[in-house]
Amino acid sequence: MLPCLKRITVITCSLLLLLAGCTSFRSSNEVKVTSEMNELISDYIIQHYEGVYPETDKEFEVHKIYGAKETGGVTSVYLYSLFSGFNEKTKTEGQSGHSVPAVIKLRSEGGKYVISHYKEPRDGADFKRSLYKIFPRKYAGKALEDTKNSAGLQEKMKQKAEMWLRK
Structure with a gap:
């Protein structure tokens, strides 16, 4: 038995x-971030920080995507963002900006995506704890490591500034 x-x-x-x-x-529920989503994210972040930093001739945003998931019609995108403002006079030397991990939520309305939420971790001593609250664990560690070098996005930002200066 x-x-x-x-x-x-x-x-x-x-x-x-x-x-x-x-x-x-x-x-x-993992999803691929499309070029349309990437463009919307950059445009939103640039608009979100309008007037926050000293005025510059042109602002750019570049980001690194860690992953995205769709739940209940809302797509959460986990990313590291680098935002900088430039002046023609100072060329590719950024005049103002920031680099920060963030989660941005998108939903589809009429066949187009719209931003429904944007959140960054808190500054200072609460940064790590708040990062782990808004990011899935599998992305939070990567984002924390990327804070040391702005996720390696400086070259991508420099290329955007150079293209703008050539026009």
């Missing part, structure tokens, strides 16, 4: 593990 009970227990556990694996696979 005891060997039969062990077999039933092993089979039951195996089925539960298999079922759990299938369920998590089916419930995957």
Whole structure:
């Protein structure tokens, strides 16, 4: 009787593990961030910071996407953003700006995406804790590491400024 009970227990556990694996696979809600979404995100961040920093001739935003997930019609995009303002006189030397991880939420309205929410972690001593509150754990560690070098986005920002100066 005891060997039969062990077999039933092993089979039951195996089925539960298999079922759990299938369920998590089916419930995957990760999505790919499109070029339309990327452009909307950059435009929004530039507009969001209008008037916050000293006036410059042109502002740019570049970002690194960690991932995105869709839940209930809302797509949450986890990213690291670098924002800078430039003047023709100072060329590619940024005059003002910031670099920060952020989560931005998009929803589709009439076939187009609109921003429904934007959030950054708090500054100072509360930065790490608040980052882990707004980011999934798998992205928070990467974002925390990226704060040391603005996620390597400086070259991408310089290229945008150079293209603007050539026009």
